[in-house]
Amino acid sequence: MAASEVTQNGWHAVPLDAGRIFNGRPYINKPGPLLVSDIKFPSEDPVVAKVRDFAKEKLPRQTFSHSMRVYYYTTAIIKQQFPEHVADFSPSTLALTCLLHDIGTAPELISASRMSFEFYGGIKARELILGLGGPQDQADAVSEAIIRHQDLGVDGTITFLGQVIQLATIFDNVGEHPTVDNIAELLHKETREDVIRGFPREGWLGCFANTVRQEIRLKPWCHTTHIPDFASKIEGNTLMKPYE
Numbered sequence: 001m002a003a004s005e006v007t008q009n010g011w012h013a014v015p016l017d018a019g020r021i022f023n024g025r026p027y028i029n030k031p032g033p034l035l036v037s038d039i040k041f042p043s044e045d046p047v048v049a050k051v052r053d054f055a056k057e058k059l060p061r062q063t064f065s066h067s068m069r070v071y072y073y074t075t076a077i078i079k080q081q082f083p084e085h086v087a088d089f090s091p092s093t094l095a096l097t098c099l100l101h102d103i104g105t106a107p108e109l110i111s112a113s114r115m116s117f118e119f120y121g122g123i124k125a126r127e128l129i130l131g132l133g134g135p136q137d138q139a140d141a142v143s144e145a146i147i148r149h150q151d152l153g154v155d156g157t158i159t160f161l162g163q164v165i166q167l168a169t170i171f172d173n174v175g176e177h178p179t180v181d182n183i184a185e186l187l188h189k190e191t192r193e194d195v196i197r198g199f200p201r202e203g204w205l206g207c208f209a210n211t212v213r214q215e216i217r218l219k220p221w222c223h224t225t226h227i228p229d230f231a232s233k234i235e236g237n238t239l240m241k242p243y244e
Contacts, residue, residue, distance in 0.1 A: 007088035009141035010161025017154040018167060019179035026185035027081060033190035034076045036198045041071065042091040047134045048099075054128065055099040058106040062207040065199040066172060071098035072195045073168040076187055085160065090138070097142045097165055100125040101149050105211050116223035117215055122147035150223060152178055173208060175239030184239050196243045203244055209234040 006012065015021055022028060042048050056064050074094060079086055103109065104121025113120040126143035130136065145162040149169055158166070167186065170177050177183040209231040215222050216231075224230060 004088075005137040007085070008090040009093045009138050010085075010089060010145070010159055010164075011141060012085075012160040013157040014160050014163050016151070016156050016158045016163070017179050018163060018177060019154075019181075021163070022180055024181065026180060026182040029080055029083075031076070031080045031186065031188045031191065033188045033194075034079065035191065035194040036072055039072055039075045040091065042095050045092045045095075047129060047132045048092050048095045050132050051096055051099050051128065055103065058103065058108065060107070060207065062202050062204045063102050063105065063211075065202065066204055066208070067099050067102060068199045069172055069195050070101065070165070070168045071095055072198070073171055073187060073191075074098060074164050076191050077164055077167055081186070082160075082164070089160075093138050093141055093161065094164075096125070096129060096134070096138070097145045097161060098168075100128070100142065101146050101165060101169065103146075105215070110211075110215060111218055114219060116219065116221075118147050118150055118223060150227060152227060154179060172240070173205075173237065174233050175237040176233075193243075201240065201243050205234050205237055205240060205244055 043052065055067060059067065071094065075091070078089065100121065102117075102121065103125055104117030104119075109120065109124065110117060115123075122143040125146055126139045129139040129142060141159065141161055144159060145165050148158055148162045149165050151158070152166065152170075167177070167180075167183075171183055171186060175184060180186070212224055212231040212234065215224055227233070
């Protein structure tokens with residue numbers, strides 16, 4: 001594997017336990033305001049543009065907006081907490097992962113396979129990116145990150161891409177993290193509120209909690225059951241409730 005692919009597609013191994021990365025603190029570097037206008041979405045990439053159209057068509061509006069919030073939150077986290085990755089990390093790889101991380105919950109896909117939504121979604125994302133002419137290493141990185149984006153725990157490692165996606169999705173969905181104290185402080189309040197203004201929540205917590213319950217009803221073996229009382233934790237997201 002070429003070194004450039006490792007850096008571009010976020011293959012660096014980092015601890016799955018995000019608390020080890022932050023050394024028991026909510027951040028490495030104190031975050032400042034970073035607004036949507038300060039962050040570039042890579043829409044000039046033809047694969048990203050087509051995937052964005054695909055995701056917007058297939059996903060409910062609230063899920064698509066969540067996916068876009070995750071892109072801006074993740075970009076802010078990388079810029080402020082992991083600046084050593086900024087120069088070489090691919091915004092396109094990040095955008096594809098964010099756009100497709102919940103594609104397995106799309107109405108036409110959630111019951112199309114008995115596989116857990118992240119696993120089936122990761123496979124479908126890989127097929128889509130390759131079909132649109134994206135490079136295999138990028139498709140593989142996106143697929144792995146999607147498959148593991150709910151793989152919370154403390155043992156072992158995960159790709160850098162997978163870890164930052166976990167941080168942003170947990171921030172948006174639950175407002176707390178099992179191994180990072182005060183995760184609300186990971187992003188500046190102005191960043192959080194500007195991203196939400198750009199991509200409104202519109203009752204996202206209830207929407208996603210219903211999706212979680214739907215998947216568990218359809219697939220009682222699914223990986224979502226790995227997170228105890230997940231739907232209740234989503235509905236109890238006190239950080240995001242004021243913006244619902």
